Amino acid sequence: MGAIYALVALGFVTVARASQIINFAQGEFVMLGGVITFSLLHHVGLSYPMAAVTSVFFVTLVGFLLYLLVIYPLRKASIPILLIATLGASLFISSSSGVAFGPLPKALPSFSGDQPFLISGMPVTPQSLWVLGATFGLLIFLYLLSHRTWLGKAMEASSTDPLGADLSGIWRNLMVFLAFGVSAGMGSIAGILITPIFYTSYSSGTLLGLKGFIAAVLGGWGKNSGAILGGFSLGIVESLSIAFITSGYKDAIAFVILLLILYFRPKGILGSPFIDSRRW
Amino acid sequence: MVEENNTEFRKRDLLCTGALWLLSLILPDPHFPYRRELIKKRDLFYLGVLLLLPLIWSSSHFHHLMVLAGIYAILALGLSLFLGYAGQISLGHAAFFGIGAYTTAILTTRYGIPTFVAFWASAVMAAVFAYLIGKPILKLKGYFLALATLGFVEIFLVMVRETPALTGGVIGIFGVPWFSLAGFSFDTYFKQYYLVWGVLIGLILFSKNLVRSKIGRALMAVATSEDAASAVGINVVQMKTGIFVVGAAFAGFAGSLFACIMSTANPEAFGLGFSVLIVMMVILGGMGNLYGPIAGALFLTWLTDVLSRFQEYSLSIYGLIFILLLIFFPDGIGAHLNIRLIYLISYFGRKKRRGKKEI
Numbered sequence: 001m002g003a004i005y006a007l008v009a010l011g012f013v014t015v016a017r018a019s020q021i022i023n024f025a026q027g028e029f030v031m032l033g034g035v036i037t038f039s040l041l042h043h044v045g046l047s048y049p050m051a052a053v054t055s056v057f058f059v060t061l062v063g064f065l066l067y068l069l070v071i072y073p074l075r076k077a078s079i080p081i082l083l084i085a086t087l088g089a090s091l092f093i094s095s096s097s098g099v100a101f102g103p104l105p106k107a108l109p110s111f112s113g114d115q116p117f118l119i120s121g122m123p124v125t126p127q128s129l130w131v132l133g134a135t136f137g138l139l140i141f142l143y144l145l146s147h148r149t150w151l152g153k154a155m156e157a158s159s160t161d162p163l164g165a166d167l168s169g170i171w172r173n174l175m176v177f178l179a180f181g182v183s184a185g186m187g188s189i190a191g192i193l194i195t196p197i198f199y200t201s202y203s204s205g206t207l208l209g210l211k212g213f214i215a216a217v218l219g220g221w222g223k224n225s226g227a228i229l230g231g232f233s234l235g236i237v238e239s240l241s242i243a244f245i246t247s248g249y250k251d252a253i254a255f256v257i258l259l260l261i262l263y264f265r266p267k268g269i270l271g272s273p274f275i276d277s278r279r280w
Numbered sequence: 281m282v283e284e285n286n287t288e289f290r291k292r293d294l295l296c297t298g299a300l301w302l303l304s305l306i307l308p309d310p311h312f313p314y315r316r317e318l319i320k321k322r323d324l325f326y327l328g329v330l331l332l333l334p335l336i337w338s339s340s341h342f343h344h345l346m347v348l349a350g351i352y353a354i355l356a357l358g359l360s361l362f363l364g365y366a367g368q369i370s371l372g373h374a375a376f377f378g379i380g381a382y383t384t385a386i387l388t389t390r391y392g393i394p395t396f397v398a399f400w401a402s403a404v405m406a407a408v409f410a411y412l413i414g415k416p417i418l419k420l421k422g423y424f425l426a427l428a429t430l431g432f433v434e435i436f437l438v439m440v441r442e443t444p445a446l447t448g449g450v451i452g453i454f455g456v457p458w459f460s461l462a463g464f465s466f467d468t469y470f471k472q473y474y475l476v477w478g479v480l481i482g483l484i485l486f487s488k489n490l491v492r493s494k495i496g497r498a499l500m501a502v503a504t505s506e507d508a509a510s511a512v513g514i515n516v517v518q519m520k521t522g523i524f525v526v527g528a529a530f531a532g533f534a535g536s537l538f539a540c541i542m543s544t545a546n547p548e549a550f551g552l553g554f555s556v557l558i559v560m561m562v563i564l565g566g567m568g569n570l571y572g573p574i575a576g577a578l579f580l581t582w583l584t585d586v587l588s589r590f591q592e593y594s595l596s597i598y599g600l601i602f603i604l605l606l607i608f609f610p611d612g613i614g615a616h617l618n619i620r621l622i623y624l625i626s627y628f629g630r631k632k633r634r635g636k637k638e639i
């Protein structure tokens with residue numbers, strides 16, 4: 001679970017690093033990834049890997065479209081308007097996918113069997129290993145992208161100093177466009193990974209998106225490592241909390257943590273490059 | 281040729297003036313806070329329309345819709361003080377609405393307290409909660425403030441669901457009595473229409489005075505730049521907390537009326553979607569304008585009603601319309617409407633004349 005939060009948080013951070021926009025439709029990408037893979041697998045009849053790759057492609061397309069149709073026309077608008085626009089987009093995506101793919105929860109088969117095996121006495125399902133592996137794979141990919149390539153540096157520059165980026169010839173809109181694509185692709189991978197473990201239905205995206213955002217804030221807003229740390233700690237705290245309180249309160253835990261962290265340490269655990277230097 | 285043009289112009293001029301006069305009566309005034317007169321011709325026109333509307337259009341469904349729109353308008357008015365004038369984002373007003381509704385429901389059904397007292401009690405309750413929440417939260421800005429208030433809504437919902445002894449859990453509380461005042465019970469939609477819009481008019485007068493006072497100007501200064509405002513000697517934190525509490529009290533009033541009119545209070549009504557809806561009303565109506573949120577509330581209530589015919593497609597269409605409106609009217613429907621319409625009218629006038637000249 002923590003790995004999923006971490007993946008969603010990574011998506012948030014990718015967009016925010018390039019544009020300072022918080023894309024509340026991030027959770028919907030996760031949902032779309034799972035749901036599209038399911039329908040490709042069962043209604044179109046593609047093989048599992050093919051279906052997964054195609055759905056990542058489609059969701060990335062959705063991310064590009066989201067930027068072109070919603071964010072780009074509103075790029076000069078104020079924060080509340082952008083916030084409501086992304087929330088409206090998330091409403092549109094989730095409800096139309098409910099219409100298109102049916103309201104029932106979907107479950108994919110696991111990647112490599114359901115037989116759990118023991119690691120030092122603990123039963124572990126292969127799927128959760130897949131999730132962990134994919135998370136770290138994506139983290140390494142993102143690290144290489146943002147610290148080792150010209151593209152990643154340009155993305156970061158267009159967020160930290162828009163004017164400076166313009167002056168040095170960076171096409172800022174293209175950078176944000178690409179960031180949206182990357183975050184959508186990542187969201188869809190997360191969606192494909194969790195659908196075998198948790199059922200995905202058209203409405204599950206919003207809460208996942210919110211918790212992913214909380215994870216990003218918890219770890220340190222604007223840092224890839226912070227997103228990973230925040231995601232895992234949020235997942236662990238949530239799972240542990242079931243031992244102490246009734247499960248009905250489980251969803252509230254994340255938000256209580258959010259309020260506490262925002263009040264006592266708004267920078268997050270690892271500290272954030274944004275909040276110190278600039279007032280949001 | 282010239283004479284013909286002149287007569288043509290006079291006729292069209294008359295037409296345009298008529299249209300513009302009508303517009304001037306209906307449309308919101310963008311320069312409202314800077315005008316000196318408190319009550320104007322336009323306000324009287326609105327008031328007359330409001331009083332006469334249910335008499336002219338006497339279908340029960342319409343009355344019900346207008347009652348709902350009135351409640352939402354109260355809520356949106358409270359939020360617009362916070363969002364439009366103080367420039368802060370709150371997605372948490374649904375929670376204060378819920379607190380108001382639950383306070384009224386619990387007080388009237390469990391303790392038999394008259395609805396009028398419960399009405400005030402729920403506003404006070406919402407204000408107290410807003411003060412406790414606002415004190416720590418309001419030092420945040422932008423997205424983080426929005427998220428923190430959203431978290432508050434989520435926590436409120438979970439608390440409501442998990443304490444069935446007090447709030448009835450998922451099912452909620454039923455059988456809240458009609459709103460009654462001095463033995464007069466508001467038991468039809470027709471009577472409730474006047475109740476809700478009466479409360480709304482009272483609150484509009486209150487917020488009009490508030491906005492035009494020293495506090496209102498201080499708030500606008502805070503919205504423009506917090507650093508500058510605090511440099512001039514405005515207590516920024518106190519200002520923001522104060523307006524947050526006032527907005528929450530408005531939401532408490534609205535929630536109390538909602539509980540009385542729907543005669544239930546259940547957690548389904550106060551979720552995230554509802555918060556977004558309220559913010560949407562304020563933004564669509566135009567921020568920094570007192571009539572804006574009311575227009576937004578009327579429009580969105582009507583839209584919801586129309587779209588509910590499309591069953592499962594309604595939410596998708598809803599989201600689509602949201603985005604389109606935001607893209608084409610980022611300052612609200614009302615903001616540049618008069619300018620746009622004047623431009624349109626004059627455009628058609630010019631087009632005709634230009635065609636003539638070319639001949």
